[in-house]
Amino acid sequence: MAEPGTGEHGIDEQALDEVVRFTSELIRIDTTNHGGGDGNERAAAEYAAAHLAEAGLDPVILEKAPGRSNVVARIAGTDPGADALLVHGHLDVVPAEASDWSVDPFSGEIRDGIVWGRGALDMKSMDAMVLATVRAWARAGVRPRRDIVIAFTADEEASAEYGAGFLAEEHAGLFEGCTEGISESGGFTFHGGSGLRIYPIGAGERGTAWLRLSARGRAGHGSKANPRNAVTMLAGAVARIGAHRWPVRLVPTVRAALTELAAVYGAEADLDDVDGLLVKLGPAAQLVESTLRNSANPTALEAGYKVNVIPEHAAAQVDGRMLPGYEDEFCRVMDELCGPDVAWEFQHRTEPLGAPVDSPTFAAMRAAVLEFDPEGHVVPYCMSGGTDAKQFSRLGITGYGFSPLRLPAEFGYGKLAHGVDERVPVDGLQFGVRVLDAFLKRA
Numbered sequence: 001m002a003e004p005g006t007g008e009h010g011i012d013e014q015a016l017d018e019v020v021r022f023t024s025e026l027i028r029i030d031t032t033n034h035g036g037g038d039g040n041e042r043a044a045a046e047y048a049a050a051h052l053a054e055a056g057l058d059p060v061i062l063e064k065a066p067g068r069s070n071v072v073a074r075i076a077g078t079d080p081g082a083d084a085l086l087v088h089g090h091l092d093v094v095p096a097e098a099s100d101w102s103v104d105p106f107s108g109e110i111r112d113g114i115v116w117g118r119g120a121l122d123m124k125s126m127d128a129m130v131l132a133t134v135r136a137w138a139r140a141g142v143r144p145r146r147d148i149v150i151a152f153t154a155d156e157e158a159s160a161e162y163g164a165g166f167l168a169e170e171h172a173g174l175f176e177g178c179t180e181g182i183s184e185s186g187g188f189t190f191h192g193g194s195g196l197r198i199y200p201i202g203a204g205e206r207g208t209a210w211l212r213l214s215a216r217g218r219a220g221h222g223s224k225a226n227p228r229n230a231v232t233m234l235a236g237a238v239a240r241i242g243a244h245r246w247p248v249r250l251v252p253t254v255r256a257a258l259t260e261l262a263a264v265y266g267a268e269a270d271l272d273d274v275d276g277l278l279v280k281l282g283p284a285a286q287l288v289e290s291t292l293r294n295s296a297n298p299t300a301l302e303a304g305y306k307v308n309v310i311p312e313h314a315a316a317q318v319d320g321r322m323l324p325g326y327e328d329e330f331c332r333v334m335d336e337l338c339g340p341d342v343a344w345e346f347q348h349r350t351e352p353l354g355a356p357v358d359s360p361t362f363a364a365m366r367a368a369v370l371e372f373d374p375e376g377h378v379v380p381y382c383m384s385g386g387t388d389a390k391q392f393s394r395l396g397i398t399g400y401g402f403s404p405l406r407l408p409a410e411f412g413y414g415k416l417a418h419g420v421d422e423r424v425p426v427d428g429l430q431f432g433v434r435v436l437d438a439f440l441k442r443a
Contacts, residue, residue, distance in 0.1 A: 011437040015136035019433040020115060020426050022051070022128035024108035026091075027117035033092035033157040037065065041154040044091040045069030048152045051131045055138035057150075062171060068162035071152040072174045075134065077144045084147035085361075085443050086181030086397055088388055089127040090156030090163065093119040100420045113426045120424040122417040123184045126403035127152060129433045133440065144440055149178055156388050159348055164391035178397050180361050185383050186401030187369065187435070189376075189428075191409040192284040196264065197376045199369045200287050201362065202401020204253035204382035205389065207352035209320030209330060211296070213237060214313065215342045222308035231303045234314040237342040238298045241318060244337055246293040248274055251323050253382040256357045257288050260379040286414070290384035294330045296320040296337075317347070321384065324352040350390040354382075355398045361443060365402050368439035372431055373406065402439070406431035 026044060033039040042063075049059040049071045059073035069091075077084070096105035096118040103109050105118040119125075130150060137143070151174075155163035167174070186202035215237070217230030250258070250271060258277060262269035267280040274292060278285040296318050303314035322330045338344050356362065357380040366378040389399025406428045407413060416422045 010441075011133070011136050011434055012139060014139070015132040015433055015437075016430045018135065019128050019132040019429045020110065022131050023115050023120065023125050023424065023429060024110055024117075026124040026127055027108035027115070027119050028106055030106045031092045031119070032095050033155060034095060035158045037162070039092055039155060039158070039162070040067035041091040042067045042069045045071045045152060045154075048091070048127065048131060052134060052150065055135045057134065062167065064162045064166040064170070068154045070154050070163055070167055071150075072167065072171070073150045074174070075144060075148040075150070077146040077148065079145050082146035083179040084149055084177035086149045086151065086175060086178040086392060087130055087440070088151040088153060088164070088181060088183045088392065089123050089130060089403070090153045090184075090388060091124075091127065092154055092157050092163075093122065093124070094157050094418050102421050105422070110426070114423050115426060115429070116421070116423045118422055120422045121405070121413060122422070123403060125405065125424050125429055125432065126184060129403070129429070129436045132433050133437045136437065142441070144443065146443060147177060148440065149175055153388055160388055160391050164388035168391045168394050172395055175392070175395050175397065178395065181389060181392055181397045181399045182365075182402040183387055183389055183399065184401060184403045185387055186381070187365065187404035187432075188413045189405065189407040190284065190287060190413070192264070193282045197373060198261075198264065198284060198287070199373070199376050199378045199404075200257075200381040201365055201378060202383050203256070203355040203357050203362065203380040204251065204291075204324065205353040205386050205399075206291060206382065206384055207322040207324070207327060208348060208350040208386050208390070209296075209322050209346060210348040211318040211320055211334070211344050212347045213316040213318060213338060213342055213344045215315070216313055217310070219312040220310045222310055226310050229310050230312060230314040231310070233341040234303065234316055237338045238301070238316050240337045241296050241334075242298050244296065244333070246295060246333070248292045249294070249323050249326050250274070250292070251325060251354060251382065253354055253357065253380055254288055254291050257379055257381045261287070264377045264379065287379075287381045291323070291382040294320070294322050294326055294333075296334065318344075322352050324354045327352070350386055351393065353389060353393055353399060355400055361400065364442040365400065365439055368435045368442060369404060371438055372435055404432040404435035405429070
């Protein structure tokens with residue numbers, strides 16, 4: 001039975017309208033993060049803070065640099081002895097080239113039941129769900145069991161230096177009592193074939209290892225023999241890194257994902273034959289195949305300035321990712337692949353994460369999804385990339401990826417997030433805010 005003052009599904013009709021409007025209006029605020037400190041989230045932060053204030057909260061806006069704005073607010077729970085829960089979402093988005101899109105990427109256009117624009121999935125829709133939920137609670141007089149700290153952050157799409165990293169370093173007191181947190185990259189519909197709807201919940205992340213490789217050789221004329229050619233030495237290391245086949249390392253979250261996905265597909269969970277098991281998982285293999293091992297992908301090369309001059313220096317960048325417990329192996333292998341002539345260093349490093357999949361919080365997320373899609377299948381998974389949860393983990397906060405959305409089969413979350421024509425269905429947003437409301441009341 002619905003709670004007093006709420007709609008049929010536990011949250012009022014105004015919230016179902018607001019989550020759509022807020023998503024559209026947030027998209028219209030251009031918060032493009034170009035990296036290197038080039039971004040401005042101030043207008044979006046003021047927008048979010050105003051809506052939180054209207055719900056009776058006392059939000060604060062915090063900046064490390066002008067325009068790089070973060071918002072933090074706390075909802076007091078009914079149980080003062082309970083641990084607090086962090087609910088966080090980032091306000092910045094990756095760039096969008098308007099000429100590639102079917103619509104203006106910052107229009108927030110709502111057409112044929114779809115909200116279009118950069119950030120529709122990543123992750124202004126989740127920001128909108130949080131705002132709509134909090135406001136619905138204020139209207140209905142709902143209070144959660146545990147304190148909930150809400151954080152809207154800057155700079156997640158770059159280094160988090162101006163966002164969650166800054167908050168964790170300079171404003172840790174705002175997160176006092178928080179032991180767990182939820183944010184992006186989980187709780188969305190993944191279509192697994194044959195009508196299967198799978199909802200992966202993030203319970204781990206590979207660590208980030210962005211590397212810079214450098215080779216120092218002997219400069220010289222391009223027509224002369226030169227055994228100390230920096231370009232040649234660097235190219236050899238880059239080729240070895242790109243061709244390296246990292247060994248399978250099954251961390252607990254990935255083991256749990258494989259085991260539960262095998263049950264969904266009625267397959268034996270033979271973890272000694274992972275390649276064979278992936279075949280049996282069909283499309284759902286995509287949820288685990290990038291987190292079976294460490295990885296390192298060369299992404300940029302820098303060398304030379306004239307065709308007939310052998311340069312003294314050459315450099316490259318590599319996007320590395322490390323599984324929990326296998327950081328030392330990553331470093332050892334990079335030493336071997338680079339060899340004695342190429343040096344490497346971390347440009348940006350964050351630790352890998354793991355979260356328990358047998359916790360009451362995970363169970364509450366699972367129950368909330370299944371309440372609104374009883375035929376769905378909720379499974380844990382490890383994210384191949386990273387989120388702001390890495391920054392908040394420095395405060396002892398265990399992070400989960402849970403920003404619920406029901407998506408139709410033609411919407412691929414991984415394809416549209418950061419992609420062209422990013423968009424989200426209206427009914428998917430309304431499903432998401434219902435699920436988020438139900439979870440936060442249970443958590």
